[in-house]
Every structure is written in structure tokens, then in C-alpha cells.
Amino acid sequence: MSSIKRPSPIELTRLEAVARRLNGAWSELTAVEILRNTFAGSLFIKNPVLVSSFGADSAVLLHLLSLVEKSAEVVFLDTGFHFDETLTYRRELTRALGLTKVRVARVDPLAAKRHDALGRLHRDQPDACCQLRKVNTLDRHLRMNDAWISGQRQAQASTRLELQCVEVDRLRGKLKINPLAQWSEDEIATYKVVNNLLEHPLASEGFLSVGCAPCTSPVIAGEDSRAGRWRGSAKLECGLHDRTHIIASSESAA
Numbered sequence: 001m002s003s004i005k006r007p008s009p010i011e012l013t014r015l016e017a018v019a020r021r022l023n024g025a026w027s028e029l030t031a032v033e034i035l036r037n038t039f040a041g042s043l044f045i046k047n048p049v050l051v052s053s054f055g056a057d058s059a060v061l062l063h064l065l066s067l068v069e070k071s072a073e074v075v076f077l078d079t080g081f082h083f084d085e086t087l088t089y090r091r092e093l094t095r096a097l098g099l100t101k102v103r104v105a106r107v108d109p110l111a112a113k114r115h116d117a118l119g120r121l122h123r124d125q126p127d128a129c130c131q132l133r134k135v136n137t138l139d140r141h142l143r144m145n146d147a148w149i150s151g152q153r154q155a156q157a158s159t160r161l162e163l164q165c166v167e168v169d170r171l172r173g174k175l176k177i178n179p180l181a182q183w184s185e186d187e188i189a190t191y192k193v194v195n196n197l198l199e200h201p202l203a204s205e206g207f208l209s210v211g212c213a214p215c216t217s218p219v220i221a222g223e224d225s226r227a228g229r230w231r232g233s234a235k236l237e238c239g240l241h242d243r244t245h246i247i248a249s250s251e252s253a254a
């Protein structure tokens, strides 16, 4: 069970109005300007946190963050099933960018013991596994934050085409900021080269999106970058970004 308090309808209406306002005000801003505004402290956003998977493209958003505020809070969800390369990359990239507040949020050990004592839930019930190891872990961590920032982009997958810069996470009652929402694959690749960013060690092996080891495979030419996640199953998202519970502000505008 998730530990987060569900938002009231009144609170959701307030958040939707804020998201509409910010999307309008920020429509011409660059990603770094969006991050700067997000961390500037305002009536609307007081305590944001950036959630990073330290995956194949994560260095871009983390580098932008390091230009704005090296002591900004970053959280990494440790599911217990990450590739060793990802854990090493998290340490090395954090050091290279000089980020000082990267926290690791771990799965509740009692819940893991109760629901997945053998560590096999991902084989038969991947949705339940993601709920236990990712969604509930993020819920617990986000209790103290009023907004979170993600590296999601429209170009990553067909499920993300409607993604906007500012959304309302209706499940958690938080604002969600996506500074890279409109960045293309080419822009991401160019930014990495121009800024000489450390690459995830598995990127060169065809892992264009890196999740948990049992559920991630390399992609082949022509596939979208998330095609290697839960390959062979109908599952497309882990639930952190459940789009059935996200309101993009312009969609909800009257």
C-alpha cells in the first residue's frame, strides 16, 4: 500500500491552476531557466526535488541542475535490482558534477519481505513489483516535497507525446516539472558531447534507457529509446509517471 496522503479535489483544482499559470509563464524559457525558477523559491514551489534514475540520458538534466544549484536535492530510487554499472555511474556522475545532496531512497525492507521475500515478483507481477519497489518508495520520499522534477521527454516514447513542462501529479498532489519535455534525441546527444558528460557505461552496448536489470534489454536501430524496457510484455511504464493520473495543464484548461 502507498503511504502517501491523497489530495482533495480542492487541492487538485488549485494545483491545476498553478500548472496552467507556470506553463504560460515558462513557455519561452530554456531548461536551465526553468530549473532556476523551480529552485528560486516561490509561493507555488517551495521544496522541489529532482528524481533521477541515473540512466542513459540522466546526465543532461543533472548537469543543468549543477549549473543552477549543486546543493539541490536529488533522489535516486534504489529498487534493489539495478545494474552494478548504474550504481557505479551514480557515484561517479555525482562526483563529476559536484552535486552534494544526492539521496538514495530504498525499498521499505518490511514491505519487501512481506510482498517479495524471494525477489521474484518482477517475473510474474511486474506491475506489483514496480509498485512496491518504485512507486511506494517514491511516495514515501516525496512526503516532504511539494514538487518533483523529472527528465521525461516527449520524444522518448509514444506514451509521452502529450508531456508538458508543468503537470499535476494527481495521485500524489504535487506539481511535476519536466524541463526537458520538448528536447529531441539529437538535442540530448549534442548536449552530452558539447559538455563532455560522463556516459552511462551501458549506453555503448545499446541500452538507450536503463532501468532494473531483470527488465531492461538493449534496443535495436529504429526502436524508440524505451523499447528495451519490459520487452515482450504489454507493460510500458513503471507507474512513477502514470499518465492516467497526470493532468497536463493546458488539457485541463477551460
Ligand code: SF4
Pocket: 079, 081, 121, 122, 125, 126, 127, 129, 130, 131, 133, 134, 211, 212, 213, 214, 215, 238
Ligand atoms: S523494473 Fe522490474 S525489477 Fe524494477 S521494480 Fe519494476 S518490475 Fe521490479
